[in-house]
Amino acid sequence: MIRYLILSPSEEARQAFLGRLFSTFELAPRGGGEKTTLNVKGGDLEIVGAGRPEKLFEMTRKLLENGVQLDGILVLIPSGDEKSWAESRRISSWILENRMPLSIKSWVFGDLSDLDKETARKALLTLVTEHEKVLGK
């Protein structure tokens, strides 16, 4: 199984992304995030959504340090959200420093209508391509 994290301070953005691309997703209790699974012969792609403003780095670090399997992270950043952008860069540096075989991509959106199905597909495929590069190294 491959597990990707859709990380965003915006719950609406995560849910628009998953809902428009996969039509369906599960919600964790008490706003704990979202999850959906794409069944593929030979394994599954599990996509979990999570994130809160100014907690993106800490949340990711805790997940990885606690041994949660993550193969890739797609950070959805609202346009103009400099703090989330800085956190995304911090996550990239931390992954690099710790030599983790993990791909990460950031995707900036203007408003929720930007996250249509085609855009969501393109963003996820970009992450998959990045993941392939990481595996090829």
Add this chain to the structure above:
Amino acid sequence: MTEKTKEKILVVDDEENIRHLLRLAFEEDFEVLEAVDGMDAFEKAVREKPDIILSDIMMPRLDGYGLYRKVRSRPETSSVPFIFVSAKKDVEERVVGLEMGADDYITKPFSVKELKARIRSMTRKFRDLDERGSLKGLLKEVDLVDIIQLIEMGRKTGVLLVESPSGDGSIFFDQGLPIRAEIGKWSGVPAFIELLTLREGRFRLDQRSVQVEANIPRSRGQELVMEGVRLCDEMREAQRNTPPLDSVLIPGETQAKTGGDLALLVGLFQGGRTISDAVDMMELPPHRFFPLLDEAISRGYLAGQTDEGKKAELLRKIKATLEKL
């Protein structure tokens, strides 16, 4: 009222434990005769004229295949139904299990229930063939090898039609001898053997005159059934040894010599490929493909994919699925 005479079953196995087990299993319904090897069995078959022979394959002096040939060559025994019990490896495993005093020896590793069902089915098919002149059934319930033996023993003429997930096939018989076989892209001897390996689907024997162009030499008829049984055994043994069909293999650290089917097979896995894809691409029937694959893996020419390789393969599939969403 006179008691109906029991049918005779000749149990042939060099392992006393197995013979004992089979005697216990069958003595209620059959008069059980025992033989310790192929030579002993052949003498008893000629003398006692059993109604069915149940024989192990690997035995000293004369093995099961040799016994089968001798039994078929004598007019007085040529029409006796004959069942091979198992391949060598299975017997070894079974005996070890029995010697260890396993409690579940009846169904595991030796399934008496399955064997009894197969014998019942075979004797019933014999009656059907004699009384109604036609036969049909499911391959999961009866081996095509048994049906072909029935046709051969009864010197039947007609066509055996098979519908299976691997495709539809047919075998034409003239006086009990297979003269033409076809399934999917295979024809002739490879098709005949391929048909014997099928375990799913249904079959129907239509007894009628056949006027078709032969693609199996008449001289190979009887020998072919034997060869088919042997190749089926080899294929199943190889399938047990090789990974599941969706496994991705890559060339191993040992390099295969150039030329020949083995090198061709290894070449197919350059860059990683699933076994099922290779089966489709390689112009070899499964009974030749799997023993070759087994050999390539055991010689180190092919190896399982690394975790990274497995993930890369999965990513390719994920990408394809995402593009279709």
